[in-house]
Amino acid sequence: MQNNGSNVVVVIDGDETVFINKLRSELPPLAKIDSIEMEEEDCQYDGFKIIDSSSGGKGASIPNDTAICDNCKRDLFDPLNRRYLYPFTNCTDCGARFSIISDLPYDRANTSMNEYPADTLCSEEYASPLDRRFHHQTISCPACGPSYYLLDSKGNRLDKDPIEEFARRIDEGSIGVVKSWGGMHICSNLDELTHLRSWYRRSEKPFAVMMKDLGTLKNYCMPTVYEEQEITSPNRPIVLVKKKENDLTELISPGLDTIGVFLPYSAMHHILFHYLDHDALVMTSANSPGEPMVLKDEDALELGADIYLMHNRRIINRCDDSVLRMFGSHPQYIRKSRGHIPSYLNCKNGQAVALGGQENLCGAVAKDGRMYTTQYIGDGERPGVIRFLDNATRYFMKLLGSSPQIIAMDLHPAYNNRPLAKSMAEEFGAELIEVQHHWAHAASLLIDNGIEDAMVLAVDGTGYGLDGQAWGGEVLRADFSSFDRVAHLEPITLLGGEKAVYDPRRLVFSLDEMVGRSNPYFSETEAAVLRKMMPAAPTSTGFGRVLDALSCYFGICQKRTYDGEPAMKLERALSAGTNKFNFNVKVKNNVILTSELYRDMTDSVGTPSDLSYSFVYALLDAMVDIAADNGELNGINTIGLTGGVSYNGPISSIVKDMVESRGFRFVCHSRVPNGDGGISTGQCAIALQKLN
Template identity: 30%
Template sequence: MTAAPAPDAFAAVARLFLKVNGAVQGVGMRPFVHRLATECGLAGYVRNGADGVTIEVEGARVEEFVRRLETEIPPLARIDTLLRKDMPTAGDAEFVIRESLDGETMTRIVADAATCDACLGELFDPASRYFAYPFVNCTHCGPRYTITRRLPYDRRQTSMASFPMCPDCGAAYTDVRDRRFHAEPVACPTCGPKLSHPVSEIVDAIRAGRIVALKGIGGFHLVCDARNAEAVSALRARKAREFKPFALMVANAASISAIAEASPEEKKLCSSTARPIVLMRAKPGVMAPAVSPGLSRVGVMLAYAPVHHLLFAALAGHDFAGHDPHAANDFVLVATSANPGGEPLVVDDEDATRRLVGIADLIVTHDRAIVVRADDSVAQVIAGAPSFLRRARGYVPEPIALSEDGPATLALGAHLKSTVTLTRGREAFVSQHVGDLDTAETLKFYRETIAHLIDIVGVKPELVASDLHPDYRSSQMAEEFGPPVVRVQHHAAHVAAVAAEAGLDGPALGLALDGHGLGDDGGAWGGELLLVDGANHRRLGHLASLPLPGGDRAAREPWRMGAGALAALGRSYLAATFFPDRPLAGPIADRVATGADRLATTSLGRLFDAAAALLGVRAVQDYEGQAAMELEALVDKPIAFPGGFALENRVLSFAPLLAHFALARPDARTGAALFHGTLIEGFAALACHGATATGLTSVALGGGCLMNRVLAEGLSAALAQSNLTPLLARRLPANDGGLSFGQAVLARRAFSEI
């Protein structure tokens, strides 16, 4: 009996031209295509170009090749578009990888990825030429975005250009059977980057309680033993960071349980190739008290670079040979961004010596340049899914899809937690976290980020968007890039960002809850119910205004908000009693009561400050949002205070709840639960009012206050119970880190309507 022919055995020879776009460079796409074509018995070629990956295949099994191309792509790759065209046969004898082409950039580079299991195996295998090499990588892992100057993604375009490959690495690079076939950062101890200090010296310093500045993928970390109270306190003192929490690094997922109670979703997020810092409930009494003072959760990340794995092996007292990097490891490191207060992350070796000399006892560098600085990303799980607090390493420059085409738009973000966005067709590229634009160093970083984003995306901005506030440094810089410049209202941008990320077309109803933003009436807004329709927006409701004694100082000194709230309640006489160590509390409350101080705000962030002050949680803030974070940390379960809010004429007032705080003076834990529960109930009622008025059933939830997990989860659940669909920020932060994206969306719409 004759065997049945294999599929396509009698198919005619055909030739196809394929153009692949998406995350297709720096991910092993060309070697994958080469192997796949060879397995299918096809001839032709593959090559990188600035506009994606170009493929021509010829043979009898071209359709099988196309099917497998879409379903078997490398783990870091993503195909957005696959264009095909029939071609006349050319009679090629083999399949080859051709030299890359330059040109107008239409593809993108992928984000940096944590060390893969295969490379970890080699790292601890004494028979491997990568044994104990702190820069091992392959097509499935390692640095990408942070070492790339421009596309196409070739070694000559990266900071690896200064490291000529040795014969062994050259052989691996050109061997189609090797995992490092055309892996651009490939290197080994013979030809690649080197640490300035041996791992043993770094480990000795950490064990001795010293602080080490360690150069990594996107910048320097300051690391020390997280269980050494003296070392952690010394780091706080030297960095002038009294209370803001430090992130922790552990060896692997099996090591988390020693310090934190992580949900399955939190462990999964921690273990992703991006390796973000993930907030999870801390186990009490395990870490040094100064790690995250006043908070119930701690930020935990897993080792993600080869040098981290080597450190944890040595800190555990293990030999490198045969070490299991997935086994539980008791050692825990503080791993915080290496930057003096208010300045950007240090990335340059000489800069590290200049800026970190008074902070670190040992500065460890390496000779692979960091082209783009990128902080660790910070995320949490809200309502069962990831949500960003800071988006940077591991995620940038992955674009956000847009529902429509428009002009190439550069959006400049806010003044605090700044990012920038550059659009290209139906893609929006949001930069890594830049930070607060208060220092010359941060402004320099901000400009670097804009220039690099323009280079890497490959478009020249046709339109510039900025915040409405004239005093934001980002708004002032808009004129340098314009015209045309479109000024976008802060809270409309928050709502637009969440709605556009969710793919919501048409009018969007949203709650924008944050600390501050300039309103259409020139006032300080921050608790807004908005309708965003096309490029326009309308204020449908808002939080009742509270006195803002001292203006911006009130954001740093919550006791001022507390004194102002007491005055607004007609109880200014209580201010001196509530804040006995603040001599100005009484006079300030009297000024508010008599109308001498008329500054006011509808900001939810300032309402949080007022509540924290009245409950005795926080009178002065060491860092932005501290009072609100400490208030959230006290909540086990939110409970609504009966009659705690009033909603009249689209104005939401929590005066009844504040009056209860003033008169009954509940303890901080009880008050925090009542505050959160009543906020949830009140804002849900306001959103339902907006839904009834507009007929819309989805509610976008944006603004920095939505990073409060208790509020975000409670409000989402309350809206769902009212048959409304809550939309939470998922791919970008809800705070000002996502604002530039919303600005870009609204500015493009405004421009199209001109």
């Protein structure tokens, strides 16, 4: 048997059918069979051997980072085991993979474990076919492997048991930074939430919480069967789950009806909870605002925490925690990263690279009918994020042996990754194309579902349109070759441009001006200035901006402190609402008249939940009606939903019910992020179509 980088070569001298059936039925936990090719060979071998790897093939066959398995947990807490409380305990069935590998084939020499030669006992385990660590590339133990150490706030090493002392300090109320597999977390106990928010200058944004075990998790929230399956999976993502309403869970996620929860995935996490009195910890990515997660001690120390739990194994691939929410049985990725990357989609042939939009960046690399996306990168305002995007994309290009023929970027002229796309195109002599934002969303939905065309509701906050204005409430007829903008929401003026995104009172003012209604938020002097700004101000058809305006109007959120906040906080009201008012919305020249619907809503008397739900229901009803009519005319029987707004549970449920009641097939995301994390996937699919 030999690993040649992109596949495994197995030579047998028995019945191939018996061998393949047994292989399929006894596949190890992390193994997956993509395809099997058989050739006859005239040779003889003396017994079973695993021979040295070859670098002859190229392909991303690295397993994902996977939570510590039950066998290793037993080793971890067995006082008689030589790996007792050893924080790097793992085996062939679990542990860090993607975050510590530099190249293929997956051999120790190509990982950051190459700095730690295996000792005699580990070498014996590695060589024994009867041992579960047989040919385990990152095998180690306390005698030969990496280790943790503890730093105080000034970077001085503390001569104490690192994890035990860190746990004691966290129990006492310290804010810590802890290094894990793919990066670092800021860590505190839940009693310190108010202090943590002040220290981290994060007044409203929700925190992810790591729970000691599933029983503890259920004390804080109410997972469905499908959510529980994801939470306990070896991938260990952060999952958004409906919270039990109390003062503590409200502090975790102010104004939201969910909290992001996950379970320990590394041996270190389990050891930490072994020593802790607290059963839950805030665990949020450790980074300066707008920058990628820190990897080095000196960068972590700049965060100003009280205590630092560090280790000396190099992180090769930075990898944030994955974040998802469930829509029924469909996982919908907000951030697809640790535990879920690398993964691929089948695609058309050709070599292509795509670099996404501006928010929630990741890159996409396609070769030989497979498309891989990078881990989550971040928001592209800072140069450090663009450097990370460049490095991560090139890493996948190296793994695949890719030399792109075509490179795709967003249409927006000011996005910070466009210079990178241009320089890459020049470097590789590749064609460079621009892809409209919402077409990319639609294409990502198509490839996610393995279909060629659909009517698509592309709903988000903003994306640069063909007319130079901000789009985001779109009904599209789309395939991989082209798209038609069939209808859209009525444009709303963005007073002050980006200022209106952070101050949704300006959105409400615009709507009030459109319907001749007085506005309560601004003085007459301020209002006069805003009215003068309106004729020259940019506009937006974004569904997200409409939700922001509703959230502001009902007093739910009148200032945005993090991306998507007003719309996200509106979801709690929508979840409690009904279509009590049965509003009708007018459509004129394929423009859905949001302002007249707004007038009807503000003239009505009712609860914010019922009024907002009835408003949203009417908008979606008009969009689905138009999509269905156009689909019938063009022989398209599928209507899909994509874009950041589609993470909203009530909105997705409304659209699904409407689509299916009209006799159409409904499709949503389950493998590609709904939001801007899926843009590079759509861009890459469109680029490949252009090649073909």
